[in-house]
Amino acid sequence: MSKLLHVAQGQTSWKDILVCEIQKKKELKALTPTVILCELEKVIISNPSILKHKVKNISLIKGKDDPNLLDTLIHTKSKEFKMLLKLTRERMRRTYGLFRARDSSELDEALSAYLKNPSVRNVQTLLGLHESTKERKPIYPTLYSDIFSSIVRLRGQEYKQGVRIVDLACGLNPISVSVAPLKVIKYVGYDINTKEIDVLNHFFSSRKKNSVQQWLAIVGDIRSCEIEKGDVAFCFKILDVIDRNSGHTRSETLLSRIPCRFVVASFATKTMSGKPMTAPKRRWMEWLCHRLGWAFEILEFENEIFYIIDKGPN
Numbered sequence: 001m002s003k004l005l006h007v008a009q010g011q012t013s014w015k016d017i018l019v020c021e022i023q024k025k026k027e028l029k030a031l032t033p034t035v036i037l038c039e040l041e042k043v044i045i046s047n048p049s050i051l052k053h054k055v056k057n058i059s060l061i062k063g064k065d066d067p068n069l070l071d072t073l074i075h076t077k078s079k080e081f082k083m084l085l086k087l088t089r090e091r092m093r094r095t096y097g098l099f100r101a102r103d104s105s106e107l108d109e110a111l112s113a114y115l116k117n118p119s120v121r122n123v124q125t126l127l128g129l130h131e132s133t134k135e136r137k138p139i140y141p142t143l144y145s146d147i148f149s150s151i152v153r154l155r156g157q158e159y160k161q162g163v164r165i166v167d168l169a170c171g172l173n174p175i176s177v178s179v180a181p182l183k184v185i186k187y188v189g190y191d192i193n194t195k196e197i198d199v200l201n202h203f204f205s206s207r208k209k210n211s212v213q214q215w216l217a218i219v220g221d222i223r224s225c226e227i228e229k230g231d232v233a234f235c236f237k238i239l240d241v242i243d244r245n246s247g248h249t250r251s252e253t254l255l256s257r258i259p260c261r262f263v264v265a266s267f268a269t270k271t272m273s274g275k276p277m278t279a280p281k282r283r284w285m286e287w288l289c290h291r292l293g294w295a296f297e298i299l300e301f302e303n304e305i306f307y308i309i310d311k312g313p314n
């Protein structure tokens, strides 16, 4: 985060209060202050008119000269505070809040039911608590064998010893991998949602006969955190989220820095309202692969399209 949202040690500022207000929404409760402040910063930068009565020059509010400037200008009763809270909350709901159970207690209940009785039914209940995994339930039975057939074709050989997977912005997807017929040496999942990461870690530490030899779920922002080296990275339904309204530079940066030869990137093929998209293929993804010399194959399902990308050895 830039100096714009510098927080002085030991003081409760309007930003702390804004973070608390945002965390009051059940579906946003598990997001960390760092993630919320990053979104607030984007709201301020893309809506300079909110502060224009206070600061004439946007470069000033970027805090280059005085990182505490905003603290002196905004207070929690002001209309600027209310507007920033509203816009940040809206932005966060669209980006982070729409995919999951409304109430995190539903996740606690489903997890404890699973811990008491690790049945397939209870695994299915857990998968049903995140929109992406819920929607993917009908295709999970063959999804990973389809993906890995494609990877093996591109690679020209099997992973005899097993595969190392990193799952970026994983949501609850790792639960589906744990019950898939895959030989996994190591699986590392990243997400900014602390609640889901916690559930994943409980889920996996409880699995006695675990097909995954080593398991880790980490709270991390995939735009900036260090990513574990692996063979295959899953980027399921996240590139559209991180690119939102800003071309595809962020996706390209992420895809390029992932330390895995293969990346499986998926995208929704239906709109939020459930209508089929007129152009479900992501042509930009295909152009990007051609430009960077990456081979790829495509897997298409009713609700989701998967690009299996081979960035080449090393």
Ligand SMILES: C[S@@+](CC[C@H](N)C(=O)[O-])C[C@H]1O[C@@H](n2cnc3c(N)ncnc32)[C@H](O)[C@@H]1O
Pocket (backbone or CB within 6 Å): 095, 096, 099, 132, 133, 168, 169, 170, 171, 172, 173, 190, 191, 192, 193, 220, 221, 222, 223, 235, 236, 237, 238, 241, 242
């Ligand atoms: C559409 S869901 C996809 C979840 C999962 N990949 C799947 O397809 O089952 C997007 C997920 O990305 C996470 N997320 C959004 N931005 C993120 C970021 N910058 N770093 C890490 N996780 C992020 C959200 O918390 C959410 O779980």
